Amino acid sequence: MLTEEQLDQWYEEGYCIVKDVIPQGELPKYREAFERMVTKVRANPSRERYNTRLVKNIDRKNPNAISELESWGCDFLLHPDLYEPAFTDYLNNEKLLSSLSSILGSDLRVEGLKALWSPERVDYDLFWHRDGLKEIYSEDGSQKHLQFNTALYRDDSFRLVPGSHRRPLTDAELAQVRVGVDDLPGQLVCVLEPGDVLFMHSMVLHRGKSPRTDMRRTFHYILARTDLPIGTALLKQFKGWYGELRLDDQLAPTARKLFRNFLNWEGRTINDEWYPNLPYKE
Template sequence: MLADSQIKQFYSEGYTIVRDVIPQTKLPEYREAYERMVEKVRAHPGREKYNTRLIQGNDKVCWGCDFLLHPDLYEPAFTDYLNNRKLLTSLGSILGDDLRISGLKAIWSPVRANYDLGWHRDGPKDIYSEDGTQAYIQFNTALYHDESFRLVPGSHLRPLTEEEDTKYRSVEDITNQLVCMLEPGDAMFMHAAVLHRGKASSSTKRRTLHYIIASSDYEVGTKRLNQFKGWYDEMRLDEKLEPAAKKLFDNFFAWQGKTFDDHYYPGLNYKN
């Protein structure tokens, strides 16, 4: 469960950090699993198969992938993390108890180039939330010390300032930017509309799990449904999950057959 101060911080600043979500005793197993996955993604050129994230202008260098449930990449550690009570109750403090999985992804430091994403919001540039609420949470969980993520606290509550608008997609410093410091096992919950960017040098070891969990009735995010379902059944993931984690997937699959627009973000405002 989150403390009141953390809930308040999420709403007012667009992020909060939950310390020691992954117990230190589990870190070696998670790190080994992660490394096996990274090696497989690196060995497979191109973006298609695993929705690999490639450095722009250098498509041989990868810094992440979106398909941790792909049978080639899957490791029990990736779903073991969903059995984590501290994680689920912390998410529940903001999203309520009825949760749905929406993404299992990974972001790491590349080996042969630096990774330096420009400032952006996830979703449309003009999106923001007047009260700071959000029906889903994306979160980075660090397996090593991590100071790659930076954001402008509170920017999710309002339209961009003139400076932010000018520097959107650039890597220039921005007034009030803040670097998130995570220690191994810490998770950082973020609001999708907060202005943010990631940056990691090839000389550091960044290994983060980047997951997305939503309230079960949130009406967005179905593109991956069929893929998830096929992989889930093929690998009998239901047998690996405790009831609360299994429900994350049951709620996800229950959306099958319904129609959504993945570009519509209910409850959020647009400037225009």
């Protein structure tokens, strides 16, 4: 469970850090699984296959210079090519789930299993953004889904402006959204040690920065309340992969419940298409 201080920070500032969610002795199995996945993504650099996140090295002093394109993450950890049991085993972590329940309640479903890493040849320097429309914010700081980064090595790539999720953006902030990487007044660098988890509000103004010299290996997962009515079209593929991998026969009860809640979820995608409902009712 989150402490009262952590909950206050979540609602007021749009983030909180929970220490040592993954015990140090368990980190090697997650690191090894992560590395196998990264190797496969790098061997198949197409954006479409794994919804790979790509970055281009832009020389602002010489815009005509040849740029390198490289991956820094992917969204489809449940893809049969990439799947590792460690990816879903993490969803049985009691400290993680009790912390999530402090904010969202106990009736949860999977919303996304993703991964982020440092490029090998290109520095990663993402523009400032909100995960959604720049005009949208949450006056009371509440949210029905929660995204979180779990660091497998030390990670200081995440920058945010505390409290920006509860108000309109300032003129200085708006000038940076989707186009700029300049430091902003009040910005904070979130530092995670191996095994730590950063919970972040999707509407807080943030960006990532990771030089190629860093060893960033971070899970980026999203869980949601089952009454969240909207999801992304990309998640529809989870249903087919779940069956193809026969995960219902393999997962421990806690993780299985999170997936069954998703499979039974009766919501719409952002483009107003229905998710097909599968027969996993308890």
